[in-house]
Amino acid sequence: MSGKEYLIFDLDGTLVDSMPFWENLATELLHRHGIDQLPADLHDRIQTMTLTDSAVFIQELFALPVTAESLAQEMRALMDQHYRNDIPLKVGVYAYLQNAYQSGRKIVLATASSSVLAKDCLRRLKLLPFFDFVFSCEDVGQDKTQPTIYQAAARYFGQQPNKISVYEDALYAASTAKRAGFHLIGVYDHQSKKEWTDLQNLADETIDFATVVKGENK
Template sequence: MTDPASGLSSPRAVLWDMDGTLVDTEPYWIDTEFEIAERHGGTWSHAHALNLVGNDLLESGRYIREHMGIEPSAEQIVEELLDGVVARVEQDVPWRPGARDMLEQLSAVGTPCALVTMSYQRFVAPILAQLPPETFRVIVTGDVVEFGKPHPEPYLTAAAALGLAPADCLAVEDSNTGAKSAESAGCLVLVVENHVPVLAGERRVFAESLAGLDLGEVWAAYHR
């Protein structure tokens, strides 16, 4: 089955979110946020933590500063967040079910992948170190874009770097923030919910897990 607009029977590339999608690192971020609150005498809640899922890090720093009621700047808060999660991920990378298998399958058939994450490069590096070289042909991190998710810039940047139209790419996301970014860029979005529910959308399809999933079938079913 082909897309009548593009003539494609499968996506030309897969653009991957990281936190909550490839790796279940959201608990690392949340634990670190509570540590920051304790360190600086602030208050925090699980509900506030979930509001940050998928967000640009600097925006998260501003949110934390305001709602935690602490003195450090947003920039300092981001660095403290990164210190905490990098230390944790260096000890253990919690891969989501089916994620590594799917990356291997895409590599085997020559489908290019891009990583599109609002995490910064120093957090991404220890995760990439556990994957074969060139798993991702393009890496877009939150510290290299002007506007983070939910703005479309991160996904537009990834597609352009691959030399592709966003409409020919499948994005994989786990949050409303990320899905809005990819959808606004023009991608079809495969949503695999994790810590937060995701709203339905015109260019969003849902799956319970990546395990055993055929992305070509997902693509074809949407364009049928």
């Protein structure tokens, strides 16, 4: 358990195993529009974008005869189904959050997903009561290549960054939080295991929730 009283958690890849669904979203969307031949690096190119920005990118790249806004709505609808129905919780997360909540920690979410989708997912997985607030990149107007969302959470807490732990699995987001002065806890995720060594070197602490639940500390 983090020694800090104030905790910021990422959602995708940190608390829930949603990254396979996000990685397949552009493919799922484009298949619906009759496009099966996709660039091999498409996911890498949109990985750090908000859903709105990725819709604009996809609309322009494939010259689709629909608006970027309608694509974004379609993508939200697809992910809404997944968040409400089948995105699973990562092993060990519930017990960890419950312990943090019961010990009096103040907890917020900072996610690149929309706040509505995030809340739907947390509610289904019985996690929503643990969180004081849900921050979304779309709501603050910047993705996690910028520290805006973490700074918004710090203002909410009324604390300086060094008093707050940020839990992130993605190296680019973790780097942003670290540069902004937050206490960084790197979270292991099998989808980003290629970055794990770099994340371990960057982070102040690391954790694998699946081993914590077995009584092993990372």
